[in-house]
Amino acid sequence: MRTPRLALASLSGVADADWARAGAGEADLALVGGIALDEPSRLAARQLRDRGREEFLPPDPFDWIDNQLAALADAPLRAGVNVRATTPAPVRRAAQICARHDAVVEVN
Template sequence: MFSPRLALASLSGEADADWAEFGAEWAGAAFLGGICLDEPTREAARKMVADRDRTEFLPPDPNAFIDDQLSALADVALRPGVNVRSTATEPVRAAAAVAATHGAVLEINAHCRQEELCAAGCGETLLRNPGRLERQVAAASSSGPRVSVKVRTELTGVDLVSVANRIEAAGADAIHVDAMDSESVVADIADETGLFVIANNGVRDRETVREYLEYGADAVSVGRPSDDPEVLERVAAAVSEWVAEGDQAGVAEP
């Protein structure tokens, strides 16, 4: 899906085209966003900005913003993606069509745990409502781009492997897993599905990179320190080392 197998994970209100271009020296992909697409998610984001001093992308036209941001990365040597939040299916389909025109990945956010977003019915609530998540995945896939789903582990009552199987059947190509101290879930998903698995959470150095790749992840991603050249250089070097070892052993690229 991308190479080198290091991605920059979306950071609300911060992960824009300039951020992605900065990290392109080390990363093979960058997920812009998250972008709130429909009015319930946009209202939730406005509340978070007003009440908790968070930063959020709240452009007047989300799809025009996505188009502008992806256009700015046309000559940058990485695979762009855009992480989106929505309570409804059709806004996801429309955003996916924009992503497809740029060869970008459309990433559905089933990850955010902020109270306002969950109350609206997006983010991690989609993991408890896999039918809704499946419909969003199918809608995005029908518009033509590669589709990723950002998820988190340690959500009580959620069988993440089952969710992974369902989104794969609906048309997803990748799953972006925030492991949250449950790293073995990465292995379970890698073993049970054909999804491209991106592992996230605490990726900072050679040790954490190798842990996730040994569990079967196809790639890793860096979140909060994605603007730190020292961290990115360490992680990129560890990913390159792992790939070189695989090449010597005759292991094919995913």
């Protein structure tokens, strides 16, 4: 894979695999998410959503990450995911999923 020159940054509640594919002709890297991983960050995401901001709040954020990256396996770009957490452990778990997909993890 070539070195990414142009990345599509995640847009909470908007940036999923379909969004990434739509930009594949223009960019080399797409970061899906942002995904709140632990309860404190998910609470903050719910509060943002309640104020009108779109947020991804899947029942299992790790399954969401795995599914979105799997959906991009044959896309002509490098995939990654933007994550949020208050402690390192859930970020590590997300990074392990990303590693299985040769994807990037971006920590917010």
